[in-house]
Amino acid sequence: MSVEIVSGEEYTVTYNDSTESLTFDGSMRLRTSEEYEPINELMQQALSSTPEGNLLTMDFSSLKFLNSSGINIISRFVIAARKQGTVPLKVVGNQDIYWQQKSLTNLQRLWSSVQIEIQ
Amino acid sequence: MFKRFKGFFDKSFQRKLLTFNLVLVGLTTLFLFFFLMNSFRTITDFSLEKNKNGITQTVEEYLTIYAQEKATSTWLQLQAAQDNLTILGTTAQKTLDNYDEIKANTAVFEIPLFQTELVEERGALTSPLDDNIDALIPPPIADNPAAKELLAISALLNLNMDAIFAANDSNALVYFVGNKETPVTRAYPNIHLVEVLGDAINLLFWQDFFPDNVAAWEKWYTNPELQEQIPNPITVEAPYGDAAGQGAVMTMFYPLWDHEKDEFAGAVGLDISLDKIIEDVLSIRVAQTGFAFLVNSQGEVIAMPEQAYDLLGIEQELIDHGGLSFNSGLMNEAQETAVQDLAAALQTDTEGVFKLNLAADNTSHLIAFASLPPLSNNQYAEDIWKIGIVVPEAEILEVINETGSAITDRSNQISTISMAMVVGFLLIVTFISVKFSNSVTQDLRTLSEAAEEVRAKHYDIEIDLKSRDEIGQLGQTFMSMTSEIQAYTTNLEAMVAERTEDLQQANDEITRLNGKLKDENLRLSAELDVARQLQMMVLPPESETSAIPDLDIACYMEPADEVGGDYYDVLKVGESVYLSIGDVTGHGLSSGVVMLMAQTAFLTLSQSGERDINRILSVLNQVLYRNILRIRENKNMTLAVIQYDEKGYSVVGQHESVIICRTDGTIEEIDTIDLGFPLGLDDDIDAFIASQQFQLAPGDVMLLYTDGITEAENPEQQQFGMEKLKALLAQYHDLEAKAIMEHIMKDVYGFIDTTPIYDDITMMVIKQK
Numbered sequence: 111m112s113v114e115i116v117s118g119e120e121y122t123v124t125y126n127d128s129t130e131s132l133t134f135d136g137s138m139r140l141r142t143s144e145e146y147e148p149i150n151e152l153m154q155q156a157l158s159s160t161p162e163g164n165l166l167t168m169d170f171s172s173l174k175f176l177n178s179s180g181i182n183i184i185s186r187f188v189i190a191a192r193k194q195g196t197v198p199l200k201v202v203g204n205q206d207i208y209w210q211q212k213s214l215t216n217l218q219r220l221w222s223s224v225q226i227e228i229q
Numbered sequence: 230m231f232k233r234f235k236g237f238f239d240k241s242f243q244r245k246l247l248t249f250n251l252v253l254v255g256l257t258t259l260f261l262f263f264f265l266m267n268s269f270r271t272i273t274d275f276s277l278e279k280n281k282n283g284i285t286q287t288v289e290e291y292l293t294i295y296a297q298e299k300a301t302s303t304w305l306q307l308q309a310a311q312d313n314l315t316i317l318g319t320t321a322q323k324t325l326d327n328y329d330e331i332k333a334n335t336a337v338f339e340i341p342l343f344q345t346e347l348v349e350e351r352g353a354l355t356s357p358l359d360d361n362i363d364a365l366i367p368p369p370i371a372d373n374p375a376a377k378e379l380l381a382i383s384a385l386l387n388l389n390m391d392a393i394f395a396a397n398d399s400n401a402l403v404y405f406v407g408n409k410e411t412p413v414t415r416a417y418p419n420i421h422l423v424e425v426l427g428d429a430i431n432l433l434f435w436q437d438f439f440p441d442n443v444a445a446w447e448k449w450y451t452n453p454e455l456q457e458q459i460p461n462p463i464t465v466e467a468p469y470g471d472a473a474g475q476g477a478v479m480t481m482f483y484p485l486w487d488h489e490k491d492e493f494a495g496a497v498g499l500d501i502s503l504d505k506i507i508e509d510v511l512s513i514r515v516a517q518t519g520f521a522f523l524v525n526s527q528g529e530v531i532a533m534p535e536q537a538y539d540l541l542g543i544e545q546e547l548i549d550h551g552g553l554s555f556n557s558g559l560m561n562e563a564q565e566t567a568v569q570d571l572a573a574a575l576q577t578d579t580e581g582v583f584k585l586n587l588a589a590d591n592t593s594h595l596i597a598f599a600s601l602p603p604l605s606n607n608q609y610a611e612d613i614w615k616i617g618i619v620v621p622e623a624e625i626l627e628v629i630n631e632t633g634s635a636i637t638d639r640s641n642q643i644s645t646i647s648m649a650m651v652v653g654f655l656l657i658v659t660f661i662s663v664k665f666s667n668s669v670t671q672d673l674r675t676l677s678e679a680a681e682e683v684r685a686k687h688y689d690i691e692i693d694l695k696s697r698d699e700i701g702q703l704g705q706t707f708m709s710m711t712s713e714i715q716a717y718t719t720n721l722e723a724m725v726a727e728r729t730e731d732l733q734q735a736n737d738e739i740t741r742l743n744g745k746l747k748d749e750n751l752r753l754s755a756e757l758d759v760a761r762q763l764q765m766m767v768l769p770p771e772s773e774t775s776a777i778p779d780l781d782i783a784c785y786m787e788p789a790d791e792v793g794g795d796y797y798d799v800l801k802v803g804e805s806v807y808l809s810i811g812d813v814t815g816h817g818l819s820s821g822v823v824m825l826m827a828q829t830a831f832l833t834l835s836q837s838g839e840r841d842i843n844r845i846l847s848v849l850n851q852v853l854y855r856n857i858l859r860i861r862e863n864k865n866m867t868l869a870v871i872q873y874d875e876k877g878y879s880v881v882g883q884h885e886s887v888i889i890c891r892t893d894g895t896i897e898e899i900d901t902i903d904l905g906f907p908l909g910l911d912d913d914i915d916a917f918i919a920s921q922q923f924q925l926a927p928g929d930v931m932l933l934y935t936d937g938i939t940e941a942e943n944p945e946q947q948q949f950g951m952e953k954l955k956a957l958l959a960q961y962h963d964l965e966a967k968a969i970m971e972h973i974m975k976d977v978y979g980f981i982d983t984t985p986i987y988d989d990i991t992m993m994v995i996k997q998k
Contacts, residue, residue, distance in 0.1 A: 137946075139987060142815050143863035175948075177988070178814040178936065182865050185910050208939075208951070212883070212902040219906060219917055 114155070116148045121173070123149050125156045131167035132156050137175035146183045153187045162196040170214070171204040171229055181213050185220055192221035200225040243670035250662045255655060262651045266644055273640050281629045288625045289582045292515070292597030292618050297580065299513065299521060300599040300616045303506050306399060307601065310481060311463050313393045313400065314499040317386065318463075318483030321405055321497045324385045325485055331382050343384040345415075347377075351430055355423040362387060363404075363419035367412070368431050376411040379495075383407070383415045386497075390417040401478055402500040408493055409435050409443060439466075439482075442607045443493050446484040449609055450493075465604045465612060468503055468531055469557070477503040477531070482607075507532035510616065516627075519620035526612045528561035528572045537619070541568045542589065565589060571596060575615045585619070593622040672696045676704055679711070688715035760821035761788060767828045769799045777806055780873070781996040783966035785974055788989050794820030794866070795935050795989035796828060802835050804874055807842075810884060810933045810993060811868035811908075819862045826856050827866055827908070842872045842881045843918045846905055853909035865910040869901050869933070878931075881905060881920040885934055888955055890962040892928035896955045899923060925997040930962045930969065937990035943980050953980075966994040 114125045121136035132153060140146050153168075160166045168184075170176070176184070191199055201217055203210040205228045218224045324331065337343055345364055347354040352368035354377075362384075370376045383405050394403045394417050404416035412434035416422060423430060435443050442464065449455050449462060456462075468479040480500050487494040506523070510532040513521035522533040530543060538545060542564035546557060561572035567585055574583050580599040587594065598617040606612045672694040679692045688711055694704035765786075774782040777799060784797060794813025799806070809831060813820040830852045834845045849868065857864050869884035880887055883905035889897040904921060906914040925931060934954070941949040957976055961969045970992060977990070 141987070142817070175940070177940075178812060178867070182814040182863065182907070182910070185865065185907065186863065189911060208948075212900075215902060216883070216906060220911060 114152060116152050123152055125152055125159075127156075127159055129167070130156075130160050130164055131169055133169045134173040134176075136173065138173065138180045139175060139177045140179060143179055143183060146179060150183055150187065154190070157187075157191055157194065157197055160197045164197060165200050165225075166191075166197050167200045167202060169202040170207075170210060171202050173210075174207060176209050176213070181209070181216075184213075185216065188217045188220045188224060192223070198223050198225070200227065203228045205229070241670075242673055243666045246666045246670065247662055250666065251659060254658045254662070258651055258655060258658075262647065266647065269643070270640060273636055277629075277633045277636060280632065281626070284629050285625065288620070289595065289597060292595065292620065293580065293582060293599065295513075295515070296521075296597045296599040296616055296618045299510070299618070300601045300614075303509065303523065303614070303616060304601045306397070306501075306506055307604070309397050310399065310499055310501045311461070313396050313403070314463060314481050314483050314497060315461075317390065317393050317403060317405075317497045317499070318485065320389060321383070321386055321483075321495075322485050324382065325494050326488060328382060331385065332378065338381060338384065342387050345381050345384045347380075350423050353423050353430055355421070356419060358419070358421055360419055361391065361417065363414075363416040363422050365414040365416070365422045367414075367433065369433060370411055370413070373411060376407065376413050379407045379411050380413040380415060383413070386415060387417075390415075394418065397501070399501045399503070399505045400499060401502045403497070404499075405495065405497050406434050407495045408487075409433075412436075412495075439607065442482065442496075445608050446482075446496070447493055450484070450486055450491075455609065459605055459609055461605070463605065464607045464609065466607060467525065467527070467529060477507055479503055503531060513618060515618055515620045516624035517621075519618065519624065521616060521618045523614055523616050524560055524572075524575060525614050526576060526606075526610075528559050528576070530558040530560055531614065533558070540587070540590075541565070543568070574598075575617065583617075584622075595620050595622050595625060668695075672700045672704060676700070676707060679707065683711055683714065688712075757818075760818040763825055764788060764796075764821050767825060768797065773801075774799045777801055779998050780806065781966040781998055782808075783970040783994045784992070785970050786989065786991045787986070789816065789937070789986050794824050794864075795937065795991040796824045796866075796868075797933070797991055797993055798828060798831065799993075800832065800835050805840065806873040807831075807835050808871040808873065808933065808993065808995065809868060810935065810991065811866055811882075812884070812935045812937075812989075812991075813866045814864050819860070820864060822860065823853065823857065823862065823864045823866060823909070827853060827868060831868075831870070840872075842870050842879060843920055846870060846882050846908075846918050847915050850906070850908045850914050851912060854912045857909045865907040867907055869904070871931075871933075877922055877924045879920045879922050881918060883907060883917070885936060885939065886951070887923075888932040888934075888958060889923070889925065890930045890932070890955075890958045892926065892962075894959045894962060896959055897923075898951075898955070925995075927997050929997045930958065930966070931995045931997075932958050933993040933995070935989060935991040937986075937988040938977055938992060940988065941977055941981050941986070941990065942984050944982055944984050949977060949980050966996040969996070970994045 112127050116123045118138075118140070121134070121138045124133045124135070125131075126133070138146075138149075156166060188199065191197060199217075199221070201214055201224055203214045203226065205211065210228075214226055214228070218226050331337060345362075346357060346360060347364065347366070348357050349355075349371075352371060354364075354366040354371050356362055356364045364380055366373075366376050366380060386405055390403055394400050402416055402418070402420065404414055407413040414422060414434065426432075429437075432438065445464070446462070449459070463481050463483050466480040466482075468477050478500050480498055482496045482498045484496045485494045486492070510521045510523050511534055513519075515521075520534050520537055522537060523531040525531060530538075533541075533543075537543075538558060541560070543558040543560055544562070544564075560575070561569055563569055563572070565588060567587060571583055571585055574581065575598055578598075581597075583596040583598065585594040585596055586592075596617050596619050598615050601614040601616065603611040603613045675692050675694060679690050682688075682690045690711065692704055692708060694701050696704070765788075768784070768786060771784075774784060782799060784799070786795060786797065788795070794815060796809070796811040796813065798809045800809075801807075811824070811827060813823045813827070827849060830849050831845065834848055839845055839848075846868070853866060867882070867884040869880060869882040869887070871887070872879045872881075880899060880901060881904050882901060883903075884901050886901060887899040889899070891897065899921060901921075903917075904919050906917040908914070932954070939949055939951055939954060943949075953976075954973070957973045958969070961972045964972070973992065973994075974990075
């Protein structure tokens with residue numbers, strides 16, 4: 111088992127390969143897509159590490175805020191996963207968090223196979 | 230004066246060091262010196278005093294023992310005389326006791342030894358001059374036969390009279406005297422009394438010479454108690470100086486008794502010369518002028534050197550006594566009371582030491598005295614002779630004083646030597662201190678001088694310090710500092726030039742870099758300016774928005790510190806009015822460019838006559854998707870487009886909610902989540918595009934905004950939120966669009982307070998006229 115972490119002042123993104131899950135914590139308000147690149151790389155690594163057919167879970171239930179640049183990165187990752195088509199995604203959200211109400215729905219629109227689980 | 234003194238010490242470290250050192254050593258030494266010398270003197274004085282007392286005591290003891298010894302030896306002579314007299318007395322008593330038997334044996338007197346030949350001379354009967362014995366019948370009884378008979382019988386005493394006389398050198402005369410009625414005399418040796426007596430030849434012995442003696446003897450004879458008290462019947466007469474040249478003489482009597490008649494029967498007598506005793510006494514010499522004396526109980530001086538009479542102030546007077554004349558001196562009648570006191574002490578005390586202070590010549594004498602055993606005087610009173618030894622105290626103390634002065638001399642000598650040693654020691658200490666302080670402070674002075682040189686800007690100095698201690702280290706540090714100062718001073722110009730050049734170069738570099746930086750800043754600033762201007766430029770001017778009929782429109786846009794990607798527009802194309810609001814992800818020029826693309830594309834599409842807003846949105850998505858790919862920017866955009874015409878309002882595109890406040894204050898929210906999809910994310914979003922129709926009555930207010938408002942944060946990181954926005958709209962919906970907008974913005978900025986604004990803030994308030 112290995113756990114990889116990318117973290118900043120207000121956030122932590124953890125990839126746990128044994129549970130095949132990406133967990134987002136805190137608030138992410140990075141200014142540019144370049145600043146989001148380390149997170150994007152972690153997500154790409156998670157995607158490539160997950161065996162074909164296995165479900166990769168993206169847990170946003172503890173992510174209180176994500177700005178539009180962040181949403182853009184997540185959206186593009188879903189598109190990339192859709193294009194690869196071998197690893198289905200499961201998105202876990204929290205209905206009490208405002209940004210997730212519309213943005214997580216958009217992820218399923220990008221790829222209908224994305225499972226949305228709102229807690 | 231004191232100031233000068235103080236200055237003297239203040240200016241030199243050496244002097245301070247020296248003074249401190251010398252004062253310390255000097256005080257300690259002097260204190261110890263005086264303390265020790267004082268102790269030494271105290272000890273000396275103490276021993277002298279002890280010595281003096283000891284010697285005085287020893288001398289007193291010695292003198293006392295000496296006096297006792299002299300008393301004993303003197304007594305021996307008196308004792309011998311008494312013993313001689315007792316033998317003669319016993320013999321005479323036996324003769325008298327056997328008087329009648331002896332008288333009856335006339336044949337005894339046929340023996341020449343016992344024959345008494347008498348011749349007449351001056352009316353008396355006396356032995357002839359050539360006879361050994363001096364017999365005498367004085368003229369008044371020359372015719373008395375009893376006197377002749379007694380004298381004849383007393384011839385038996387011839388047997389031992391000469392032997393008794395010879396037993397003692399001091400014996401002057403031994404003799405027998407008859408009773409009161411017949412005081413015949415038989416004496417040995419023959420001194421021819423008949424002539425010696427001179428005019429006294431006619432006197433009767435007892436009656437005239439010793440009138441008190443017989444009564445006293447009779448008293449003793451008839452009183453057994455007295456006999457028991459004084460077993461020795463011998464009495465002595467006071468000594469006298471014999472005028473006939475016999476010297477001092479003393480007479481002792483041994484009384485004789487007629488035991489049948491119990492009456493006085495005569496006496497044997499012994500005249501002893503005191504010359505030997507006196508000579509013995511006078512021969513005593515103690516110290517230089519010490520002498521001895523002998524006195525009897527009456528204070529009569531028996532023996533005393535001539536000069537002592539003057540010394541003690543005792544007068545000698547010539548005394549006539551019973552036809553004898555002699556010198557007599559009485560100690561208790563001396564002129565000085567001190568001598569009288571001495572006489573009293575001699576009378577009362579058996580022995581002792583008397584200190585005699587003579588006022589006449591202011592001298593002190595120590596007198597040790599001892600008693601001889603008692604004699605009896607002619608009244609059976611005790612006559613105790615005292616022998617005294619007189620020594621001037623000055624002579625006794627002479628030795629002590631000599632010792633004392635010797636010790637004092639020695640002590641003074643030691644003091645002087647000690648003082649000299651102390652002075653010498655202090656001089657040596659001073660010398661060493663001066664040398665030492667000189668050598669210790671030499672380096673300090675060298676340093677001080679060197680420092681003076683440096684102050685005078687003479688840096689070219691060499692100092693050689695002997696010390697390897699802290700001062701030596703100081704010297705080395707000083708030297709290195711001096712050479713540094715010298716180097717600085719000498720090379721100052723060159724160094725200044727060098728430094729100036731360095732600075733010049735640095736300045737050039739800074740200027741160059743500054744210029745470069747300025748260029749860069751300008752470039753960045755220009756880029757930002759361009760982006761901002763682009764953004765602002767494409768926004769509809771107020772003239773356009775206010776020209777829209779039926780609608781009261783107020784718009785607000787505040788880009789974040791950096792240029793953001795918000796966008797809004799109001800277009801009137803024909804009879805239709807298009808209201809659009811959007812938000813490009815990210816910030817900066819690229820976001821501005823994407824926004825610009827969207828604006829251009831929307832404007833183009835709307836102007837081209839396309840009325841289907843669904844279609845417009847779909848084309849917009851494709852245009853942006855392709856352009857974003859082309860410019861390789863990772864962006865997308867939310868966009869809502871509202872078409873207003875005579876049929877009402879249609880809204881399409883995914884963006885923030887459309888908030889409507891009705892005239893009665895009710896808030897309605899149109900969620901646009903299902904009306905579209907972020908533009909530029911995917912190439913085909915037609916499946917998600919939908920439109921929704923709604924109506925606004927006059928007075929109704931519609932509010933469009935970007936997430937810059939709802940996601941604005943206060944310092945506590947709380948978001949402004951939808952609910953607050955809705956409440957504000959409800960509160961101010963009665964006002965004109967612009968006033969509503971201003972109130973809301975004021976509230977938003979009050980909420981943000983000091984928090985940095987990360988995102989563009991955009992808002993449109995459209996009120997239906």
